[in-house]
Amino acid sequence: MNLSNHLRRRHAINIDIPAPKAASISGSDVRSATPNLFGQLQSLPENTHRAKAITASIARFICKDMCPYSVVENTGFREMINTLEPRYKIPSRQFFSEKCIPELYRSTKEELQLKLSQSVRVALTTDSWTSCSTESYVTITAHLISMNWQMQSFVLQTRTLNEAHTGKNIGELLRDACSEWTIADKSPALVTDNARNMIVAGKVAGFTPHITCFAHTLNLVSQKAMKVSSAEQLLGKVRRIVSLFHRSSTATCTLKEKQQILGLPVHKLKQDVCTRWNSSVEMLERFLEQQTAILATLMSKDLRRGTEVHTLTETDISNAEDIVKVMAPIKIATTMMCEEEQPTVSVIAPLQAKLLKHLEPCEDDTDMTREIKSTMTTDFSSRYTNSRDILLKASALDPRFKGLPFLENEEREFVFTKLTVDATNSIQVEQQEDAVEEKPPDTAEEDEMRPAKKLKAMDLLFGNIFQQVPETCPLSRSASVVSRDEVLKYRSMVPLPLTENALDWWKSHETELPILANLARSCLCIPATSVASERVFSTAGDIVSSQRSSLQPDCVDQFIFLKKKSQVDGVRKKQVIS
Template sequence: MDKRIFPPPTKVKSKIWENFGFYAKPDSQTLDMSHAICKNCKIKVKYSGNTTNLSLHMSRHHPDQPALVAAGRPSSSTYLSSQKQPTMPDAFISKLLPSSQRSQKITNALMRFICQDLRPYSVVENNGFRQLLHECEPRYTIPTRQFLTETAIPRLYDEVKRDVLLSLSSAQRVSVSCDAWTSRATQSYVTITCHYISPQWELVSHVLQTRVMFENHTGANIADLLNDVMHEWGIKDKDPVLVTDSASNMAVAAELAKLVHVRCFAHCLNLAAQRALKLPKVSRLLGRVRSITTFFRKSTIACHVLHEKQKVLGLPEHKLMTDVCTRWNSAHDMLERFVEQQPAICAALLSTEVRKNAKDLWTLTEADITCAEDVIKVLKPLKLATHVMSEEKTPTVSIIAPLHAQLSHGTQIEATDSAVTREIKIAVTGDLEKRYDREMPLLNMTSALDPRFKELPFLKEENRQEVYTKMAMEASQISLATTYYESTQELQVTYKHPDPASQTEAVKRSARSRARRKRSVLAEDEVGLWKCATIDLMSDEEDGIVGGVSGWIVRPPSFRS
């Protein structure tokens, strides 16, 4: 009769014990742990507190058994058989020391790759990425995720922060933009960005912080956050200007933080357009078009038929577009593309193979097409203004007032306007008129300082003179080392003389004033000279070199924006 094999104590964790146990001592309930008993062949194996003998027994007598792991590692025979013998070049390659210059250079490049391209830390564990680095530098040892998370990336952050603080210390004025957003994980964040002009007259931008905000997004909480960030980065004393969206909490935050507040013009355009898109006639039209475009995007048969109809009718082979609720210009693009492809859409919907799956879809009526054309036409200026604000490499606040005035003028009611056009113009005008009431004097002054708009053609004569007078008052409070005229002479900038008499008189008056006041700047004379001088704006390719630097970045802001 076979003796009973008892399972090993629960403290042992190795999988090898699935094949071994112990006999009980004679006349005792305790286990005889001097020898382990193989459950497969009932052979006694010497047990000395480890599983080496057990693994050897399994590998020699029972190699077909799956449990060949002892103490968390494979048996010696299995381990040796699983190892690939290194090649001769690999055998003689010595690994780079982490402290070596080459290794540190690669590690720094790896950290910047992760940060600048927003890659996850787990990229260092991807087989393809590891193979790429091995091909580039076989001697390099790729750091672990823990090293990147706890050591490398924090160190890089400290280095970049020191560089940003040093760069910010040279800025005279800064602009701060603030925006709140929600991640896919439903966590609320606030991102704060800083913009300023460097001593080399280059526009510099830095994302200072992206911080989790668990508190309510009230104006007081946002103001406290802004004050903390400005104190941390040393920009509180640089008269920062806050640029945000048109949310009321942002306006309250700017007031509590005592900051000059400018609302994002692109966001204001979005609000005005969204108000127009919510009109009953426009909303109904968008709903019908959206249902048709969605059907074509989901049906492979309908998409194929549409493609064939485009070829037959000689239309551009463009795909239909569906709007996104958060981007108003996508609704304009959807209508524009739909009107372009209307003949092909109508022919595709009337085809037999499409009608079987689209019994509830109907093409638009003649009135709907006319309404769509009117919506496209009246919203076109808003889309162009959005592109102007988005495409400019160095957008400035000086462009807001001209665009605002142009849009207000373009949305005036005309006698030939249709009913839907009138409704859209009234909605857009009503929304734009209530924007920038308090900021408009500042915006007009910035436009007067921009060579493109310095004549302020979008303002009436009395308003234009009021802006120039206020600009002269502001200039009189600023102590300048040299006048505008002297600056242009020093840079050897050419300008045209549309009115030689007034030009000469302005120069003489400015010269007499400087001599009488020991060459101190007289604001009225400088504004007068600025108004009568027509600057010959050259392209970047035509700009000369002034002091070894491209001219467009060394000219003072009163000359070129």
């Protein structure tokens, strides 16, 4: 202020010096805010806390909003930053692409590696996709249950695979990923679609268990049902009528008028997609909803296409209703698996049993309905035979399904017997690890330095039979008793309602059932579908866009990793706030 008064009195220079806010500027930032003799603010040094915070914020903005690096050179962006902080000088795009974003990626990766190392088990899902620049990528996602019983999912990596997508090549890529992220000792499970190369990849990489995506399985089973001759003919008839309304604006306008007159919802007709069976069911549902308006429209003189309506008879309408009725539970199951945040593997066995029960033939079934049910039952019942043990074990460890009512008594008891054995083995493994930790590290060296003991007659006669070693039988019996008691206690508890969260239940019963809680954390982390890796495709399409079609594979990996990690952190913050 004294300098300002001196310049105004002696040199006729008027300078307005804004008073710095103590709360927002401190230390080196205060010195950088001092104006020069011409009243201009000095630039903010790069090593100040304020400058580093702004640079880090811009880097997170680029990753979260999937902006190209060139955004830092855009006129509008630079004007906005200059308005917010005139002293800050925006670094070059090269600085962000070669230093800032890679450093953010490394620090975030280290944080994730720590979480993976603390987990009991890690489950992986994987799928491949092709960018707009025809680059082929394979994305791997990881799923785990934290020590606080929170289901967490992360994108581990996205790698180019320019070789043939054979099971061997994908398997080697999965094996390298486990080595890079040091999760090979976490007994990683694998969830993929039903493609033959993915099945081979799981065997090559040695994943146990390897579970096929339940949503993808439902899709394959349902597509076979839609290819039954009578159903396929019916879908063809409906498809031709729907195509007419999609081609003709006159037909669409007339249909809208008829809907308003008849008091029906003003909805457009849906066209099915050959790769999505549920789109065929949705097409039939919409057609049945609007059939009176469709009939009135087709009979109108303006269209002169009255012959079209005669392709659908009353039998066809009845068959369409039967298809919708049969496929309704399948559609609900598919929607639940795709929309639920983290459906675990424990849902597969009871849901498969429920759907097979629904597909049993009834007396009033038509020939087409009976053929659809038979086709679906034959295919669906042959699925998951190799992974049935882990599916039933996961269901038994889920407090919602622990009663296993879909099994016969003999099979139900066998499942819990195996669960008791697994619990006993986990206790013994833990005891062995504790014994190794308690053993002094130099015991072996002392044994070597100790002079050899002279063998006596008793040693020569019975040394190999009655060795002086601790007896392990009482420990084994004790472990089996503890495991059996805990399993019996768990089975006697009231099942959790289906609307409740199984992980929250285990969080409140972890101290009461410590052995089974550890097994539950290991099993329930496995997702029932590979939807998590497939959802990366939409994000990847926004990242590898026409604006950034030449983006390097390393940058693609970093962007997808940081984008998905920021989404996970955002969801977790909302959960904490709520």
